[in-house]
Amino acid sequence: MSAMFADRSEAGRRLARTLASMKLIDPVVLALPRGGVPVAAEVAAVLHAPLDLLLVRKIGAPGQRELAVAAVAEGAGNGLVLDAETMEVTGATRAYVEREAIGERAEIARRRALYLGGRAPAPIEGRAAVVVDDGIATGTTVRAALQVLRRRHPARLVLAVPVAPPRVVADLRPLVDDLVCLEQPAAFYAVGVHYADFHQVSDEEVIAVLARMARAVKGHAR
Numbered sequence: 001m002s003a004m005f006a007d008r009s010e011a012g013r014r015l016a017r018t019l020a021s022m023k024l025i026d027p028v029v030l031a032l033p034r035g036g037v038p039v040a041a042e043v044a045a046v047l048h049a050p051l052d053l054l055l056v057r058k059i060g061a062p063g064q065r066e067l068a069v070a071a072v073a074e075g076a077g078n079g080l081v082l083d084a085e086t087m088e089v090t091g092a093t094r095a096y097v098e099r100e101a102i103g104e105r106a107e108i109a110r111r112r113a114l115y116l117g118g119r120a121p122a123p124i125e126g127r128a129a130v131v132v133d134d135g136i137a138t139g140t141t142v143r144a145a146l147q148v149l150r151r152r153h154p155a156r157l158v159l160a161v162p163v164a165p166p167r168v169v170a171d172l173r174p175l176v177d178d179l180v181c182l183e184q185p186a187a188f189y190a191v192g193v194h195y196a197d198f199h200q201v202s203d204e205e206v207i208a209v210l211a212r213m214a215r216a217v218k219g220h221a222r
Contacts, residue, residue, distance in 0.1 A: 004163060004183050007197040008035065008134050011162035011182070012042025015132065018180050019160055020046050024128040026155075030054040032133040032145060033115065034201035035191075040132035041209045043160065047130070051213040052122040054131055054149060055111055056141045057104035059097055061090035070097045071144035074108045075152060081144035115206050119214065129154035131176075134198075135191030136164035139172055146175045163194045 005011040027049040031040030037053075044051040059070040069092040073079040080101055087097070112121075129149055136142050142159070150157060159172060160180040165188040173179050183194065192198035 003196040004185075004194045005196070007195060008038040008201075009042055011134065011195070012039035012132075013046075014182055015039065015160050015162060015180060016043045016046035018182070019043060019130065019158070022158075022178065024130065024156065024158070026126070027128040027130055028052060028122045028124060029130045029132060030122075030145075030149070032056060032131065032141070033111065034203070034206050035135075036133035037201060037206045037209050039134050039162065041213055043130065043132055044213055045216070049130070050122045051210065053112065053115060053210075054145045055108045056145045057107055058141050059100045059104060061086065061092050062096060064090060068138055068140040070101070071141040072101045072104045072108070073141075073144040073148040074105075074112070075148035079105075079144065079148045081140065081147055083138075083140050086140075114203060115210055117207075117211075124149065124152040124154050126153070126155050128156040128158060130158045130160055132160050134162065135194065136161050136168050136172070136181075137188075137191055139164075139168040142172060143175065146172070150175070163191060164188075 027047050029040050029044040029049045029051050031037045031053055033053055040051055056071055056073040058068040061067040061069045068083060069087045069090055070082045131145060157176045158178045159176045163183040164181050166184045169181050169184055
């Protein structure tokens with residue numbers, strides 16, 4: 001299988017071209033870290049929009065940590081979204097998910113402090129909120145992010161990703177006003193196989209990208 005994208009930056013530039021044609025009013029770009037940050041930075045640069053994070057943590061099944069049974073997102077309400085079917089198959093109970101969510105909420109708080117250095121979250125209400133990731137596999141974490149973000153009352157909610165399975169795209173489309181997905185391969189194995197370079201994005205890379213984009217926004221404001 002040949003890669004569809006050279007790396008996350010190239011995927012972001014391709015996404016940005018499509019999003020720029022949509023003439024979004026007062027956009028703010030929200031990256032799902034860590035992999036979504038380099039993609040979202042390219043989008044934010046083209047849209048001349050601030051870049052912020054939308055922090056979501058997956059809750060893995062008992063004994064199968066990579067298999068998501070739920071996800072928790074920062075924001076209004078408890079931000080918890082359950083995958084009832086996967087919970088039933090894996091034997092994960094609501095009590096198990098709630099216990100795991102405590103630690104994941106603490107990790108969300110730690111990451112916001114680490115990545116953004118005390119910078120306040122970007123205001124969302126009344127704006128075009130563009131959620132960006134480097135790809136979607138199951139959609140559980142993205143679903144949590146979108147449901148929590150909707151409670152912050154954006155004027156327009158847009159999900160933009162380079163690649164995702166067609167079934168997941170169809171499932172997520174009702175949650176947003178617009179959905180941009182550049183590639184929807186019928187044979188979908190993992191997000192990473194669609195990139196030539198899919199290195200693990202480090203905390204340091206996330207911090208550097210966010211700091212650079214924050215400086216750029218300040219520069220435009222002068």
